[in-house]
Amino acid sequence: MSSPTKVAIAVVESVGHVLVGTRAADVPLPGMAEFPGGKCHPDETPRSCAVRECREETGLMVTPRDHLATATHTYDHGTVELHFWRCHLTPDLPDLASAAKPFRWVKIEDLSALNFPEANAEVLSMLAGS
């Protein structure tokens, strides 16, 4: 059996909000809500990958703060090992700095209304309790 695909996720917090996007129509889990993230390059740590993917997808520079959780999940398209990193905007950026579409800021209490992939469940519970 092949090893899971290593993915890093940036959970970017700013004044009670989190950065959320919507997955494109032509990728696995189309149309679902997502945090910025993607597959780690060989020899790239999940921490560095979370920062890189966030910059590439949203245009925003972030500082990784702490590792929230690691979740392994098997979807129809494969097994992923998700490394969730809580991140903050770099100090030069304003609160709720504008992000490239489709990313937008969602209040933490509104996250539960969105349709996230199953592997996000533990982290969403952690955020709801924070």
Ligand SMILES: Nc1nc2c([nH]c(=O)n2[C@H]2C[C@H](O)[C@@H](COP(=O)(O)OP(=O)(O)OP(=O)(O)O)O2)c(=O)[nH]1
């Ligand atoms: N970005 C992101 N992916 C997530 C989340 N939750 C979740 O289960 N996933 C899964 C979906 C995919 O199986 C995998 C991410 O892969 P991806 O295809 O979006 O990554 P990528 O941008 O590097 O893809 P690619 O351009 O290299 O094809 O993680 C999430 O909150 N954000």
